[in-house]
Amino acid sequence: MKYSIDHKSPVPLHVQAEMLLRKIIEDEEYQNGKTIPNEVELAKQLAISRTTLRQAINKLVFEGLLVRKKRFGTKVANGAVSSRSNNWLSFSQEMKLRGVTIKNFELHVTWVYPDETLANFFEIKTDRKILKMERVRGKPNEPFVYFVSYFHPRVGLTGDEDFKRPLYEILENDHSIIATLSKEEITAIAADEFIANKLKMEVGSPVLFRKRLVFDQADRQIEYNLGYYKGDSFVYTVESSR
Structure with missing residues (x-):
């Protein structure tokens, strides 16, 4: 052909x-x-x-x-699927719709040099710093998810934003960056010592691991996000229509 x-x-x-x-x-x-x-x-x-x-x-x-x-x-790749979803929400927006009260247990914002994986995804050099945000979130009585996000320098985040606001609301309203495409991979893993400490659970406990790659309207990379959810505290639901 x-x-x-x-x-x-x-x-x-x-x-x-x-x-x-x-x-x-x-x-x-x-x-x-x-x-x-x-x-x-x-x-x-x-x-x-x-x-x-x-x-x-x-x-x-x-x-x-x-x-x-x-x-x-x-x-x-076997079973390769590239999904495009036009109706997805930030974690804060999703929990609000579900009526779940969320507490922020930890928030850390730093500037770091990307490793090869991140540099390749963002299509930048490893000597160019990117913003890294780590958050531990959950219900008022217990944390159930640890997020680590990396952002392309083009986005314009400074690290001084009020991250109590929904992330994609900040990007759209403050930086004119509209997230329109999310590509996700979801797998089951066992918590290592670091994740177990973050989520107050036993080492080896089941964790739902989600990698989310976020793009703007021009299919440009915005965010590289990793999420670690307690296996017994969160259900990830996918709804499809035909």
């Missing part, structure tokens, strides 16, 4: 390549294990550099949608 992108479009080439790859991923033959087109051949077909194409591929590998193996090429 022949593939192409629009070189006259204002949309960056690596973004167009990423969009094309997402369409390829959804193709049934690739879902069934067929290797996606060779990097060299696809870059030549699209008339872009391999570096530009690799930037798009690396993002999808990072999201767990593609798997790259030496000498075997790149394939769609």
Whole structure:
């Protein structure tokens, strides 16, 4: 099959390549294990550099949608799903709708240098500091979730904001950043010593681990969020309609 992108479009080439790859991923033959087109051949077909194409591929590998193996090429990951949700809320907004009173047990805001994973996600260098926010939250009598969030410098957060307000309300009203896309991965893990201490639980207790990647209207990275929920204190519900 022949593939192409629009070189006259204002949309960056690596973004167009990423969009094309997402369409390829959804193709049934690739879902069934067929290797996606060779990097060299696809870059030549699209008339872009391999570096530009690799930037798009690396993002999808990072999201767990593609798997790259030496000498075997790149394939769609088993069960790979890229979900786009247009009706999701911040934790504060969600708990308010549920009528749950939330207490903030800890709040720490610092500026840190990103590791390779964060730098690759934000598409920045590791020598550029980013804002890190850690929060332990829960019901008035016990904490049940530990969040750690990292934000792209472009967002404009200073660390002096009133984080008692809903996060996405702050981003939209104070910084004109509208979060429109959330990509999430949810897994079950056992609490290590650090998480157990944060959530006042036994080491090895069940924890619901959620990784949330948040993007703005232009599909630009805003937030890299990790959430650790007490397994016996929180139910994560997904509602789908057809």
